[in-house]
Amino acid sequence: MIDIQGVSVSFGGVQALRSVAAAIDDPVVGIIGPNGAGKTTLLNVFSGFVQPEAGHVQAFGTSLLDMAPHERARWGLRRSFQTEQVVVDDLSVADNVLVMLDPLPLSRAQKERYTADALAFVGLQGKADLAPRTLNTFERRMVELAKILAGKPKLILLDEPGAGLGEPEVAELERIIKDIPRRFPAMTLLIDHDVELIVATCASTLVLDFGMLIAHGPTAEVLQDARVRAAYLGDEEIAQ
Secondary structure, eight states, X not given: OEEEEEEEXXXXXXXXXXXXXXXXXXXXXXXXXXTTSSHHHHHHHHHTSXXXXXXXXXXXXEEGGGSOHHHHHHHTEEEOOSSOOOOOTTSOHHHHHHGGGTTSSOOHHHHHHHHXXXXXXXXXXXXXTSOGGGSOHHHHHHHHHHHHHSSOOSEEEEESTTTTOOHHHHHHHHHHHHHHHHHSSOEEEEEOSOHHHHHHHOSEEEEEETTEEXXXXXXXXXXXXXXXXXXXXXXXXXXO
């Protein structure tokens, strides 16, 4: 379980998060809201890139805010970003994943096994020896996901992984996200503007607006909430 207690963050005179509190315990949880709602700021609090002025975050009984970012990574927190991060073209696909395991107390054989498992999971087992520059956008996104999944992640934070992808690619991403809880001992928090992807993958969803949590619960119920429609969805039909 993840317990968020009264998390507040300000940047100058702008309050990005306002006493956000929620207890979440589903395998995949969505975080949605309009631009500027505080979604990425919340992930940055989890990651340690932003220190809240108030509040606490516990994950599976461990206080995340008591750890530095690198300690959270060793503990098992992994995340993606809205833009591509550090896929090194001078390294092979496999080595891009393998290097992420360097800080972990694992044998070389264990690291290679975890790397192979992660690449197979995202469909890149046949491209382990290639340079990332030979891959298309979706495949490079899958390298980033493999880097997150390698080893034993406990908490996975995905920040708009479907951005810029075509419909067939989003369908494959959906399949992968759904399978994460079955293959890895991890909870996933997913930010995405693709409501259909949220509906398809997330048992529950948090909705932020102007830094405030305005709804939290089963995804289908949350998306029918009048406050959510007013703040984010308008009158558009929600895919069921």
